[in-house]
Amino acid sequence: MAATPISELALQDHPPRLLAGKSPGMRLARHTLTLIALALLVLPFADLHVLSRAPWGELGRIAQGLVLPHFGSVESPLSAIGLTVAVALWGTLAGMIMGFPLALVFSRSRFVRAGCAFVRAIHELFWALLFLQVFGLSALTALAALAIPYAGIFAKVYAEILEQTPTAARDALPEGTGRLSRFVYTELPLAFAQLAAYTRYRFECALRSSVLLGFVGLPTLGYQLESAFREGRYFEAGAVMWLFYLLIASLPWWAHRRLVPLLALSSLFLLGPWPDIDASLVWRFVSQDIWPQPLLAGDINGLIDWLREIPELLPVIANTLLLGLLGSVGALLVALTLWPLASHHFGNRLTQVAGKGLLIFLRSTPELMLAFVFLLLLGPSLLPAWLALALHNGALIAFLVARHADNLKLDMVGLPASGKLGYQLLPRVYPGMLALLYYRAEVILRESAILGMLGIATLGYVIDDYFQTLMFDVAFLLLLITAGLNILVDAGARRLRPKGIQPS
């Protein structure tokens, strides 16, 4: 090498071709472009028609409702808010109580891991549809719908947090220290702040889910929102939206750590109505209704006939996956475009505040609510669902990326914005952004399925349909398929995710 003449070196040293090279930046750029190309490739198979005649006029009326909300027309807002908070709080608490012990055995039991993956893979609203059949429109349905998937989520995340606690204190303990003592003196206090922070974040998610339970008929804020929107009372819908945003924005004050016990006790009285549980009916539902009759009778031929009678499922499954892929890629593009708006490295004070506001607005509005509004505007194709998924998840990722970028200190001052973006910031934040997207893919697919309940042709549409026609066996099978799909996509995303990147 040392003997190579300089002229020869100069000849070899031509610049690399477009997008060539093994640097992490080029690797991620190729990865991203492949993802986008894949999305473009499947785009022709997606039904993206605009089916509404005058979307702009409708959008104007909705915007008007948001700008000039009419709070007086909301019926009993306090009881709706109270129930929304009570369900979210007790759903989270119940999920925590069930999830925490599971977290302790999570890494050691394959059975627990599989069970948790299963309950996590089914969306809160699907659980609500299932429990609705046994417990009716009651507080128990609402609580179980939140608590069961949350138990699975808490078990996994708590286990990960506990696993990552530093081991130095544990190693310093005298030998012969019991497991309980070790846990309460080292692992638990070391992890406590993180466990509490995650539980808080989950509670915020629970508030959104609790609102959404209104879409299946439980009298939370979402119920009023849905009926107001459906009947075109946009001034009332706008008022409910504002109540929801205020509730989320004021979270740090009313859900203060010290207030939580008081809040929990007092909100217990707001929960209701409680169902009359008929044990024999519950048992019949669990042991008979949700299973195909031929299966219970041991009739193999009958089971094949039963399966044949189910209409074609492939189109809805394909649509769900398609929407999941398009939603993920859309979220990536939205995040790439929006994050500089909220970062203090770009623009002025005014644009930063406005950008941050836009991201918080999009992030706080649940996908289902966004999709519902877009659906009213554009008609029931995949387009409104795609927009909703891309905007909500993109804004959520953009918000985290902007926060990451704001923590970085730039070494070079006086660079133009494009140089700052391309040379200083994007190379550092992009790996984290892509990792977040892959973590989010599972959530996006779960949402793709649930958006079907609004009338979009994904799995949720047929599940809702079979529950409404009381064909619980088919509905349950579809729920199992949805969960299986979700677990597969989660495993796939984990494998496809470029190696060596961590969300920050």
Add this chain to the structure above:
Amino acid sequence: MSLVPPLAVFDGENLGHGDHVVLSEVHLTFHPGERIALLGASGAGKSTLLSALRQRLGKQAAWCPQHHGLVPELAVYHNIYMGRLEQHSGLANLWNLLRPLAAPWQDIATLCQLLGLEGLMKRPVGQLSGGQRQRVAIGRALYQQRSVFLGDEPVASVDPHQAVELLQVIHERHQGCVIALHQHRLALTHFDRVWGLDKGRVVLDAPSTELSLDTLDALYPSAGAATKTTMDIEQTAPWPQDSLPCPRGQA
């Protein structure tokens, strides 16, 4: 030398974790009552040798790890109490978190007085200064009441005067110790023997009376220099000048 059997003997062994050898061909003997200073640059294998000793000595040795290994969220009292966690039942330990047990509270209060931590028993360790944390870590090892003290740089973050005081407390309460440090002067004045490591080998094993400061400084030029500069920096600038508390302040 003595008729009492040695506490630990390494007879040409390779030490490390798993298949990875950190220290090769170790020939060392640790006799009861000996106070041994362990010298070596960082990465020379001091921690490996200490953890091997800890394994050999088992319940005879009190242990004060590098970087303390404390739980910042818990009070000073609870961190020191952890030294005897294995002597109580799980339930008693649990109850002690909620309401300190009377007897340990008394013992630890006395210990805290000795270490200059009086009045800090209820304070979370995360709120203490570096030197105070160091004392808590030593307190936890003293509270174990073992016959031998093993410490991985237990006096690294206190000033020389305090280091002498702490070493005296440690010596008074144990019959022998192996302590890793980088203050050469202390190694000569407060220890009977010096073990020196360099690049994964034992390069020095001699009574401190046969050694001089110049020999040690010649063996470890960088270690002495490094300690000096760290202390200089600490005295002149308590925090790095370029990190303003508010990042926006620079934009």
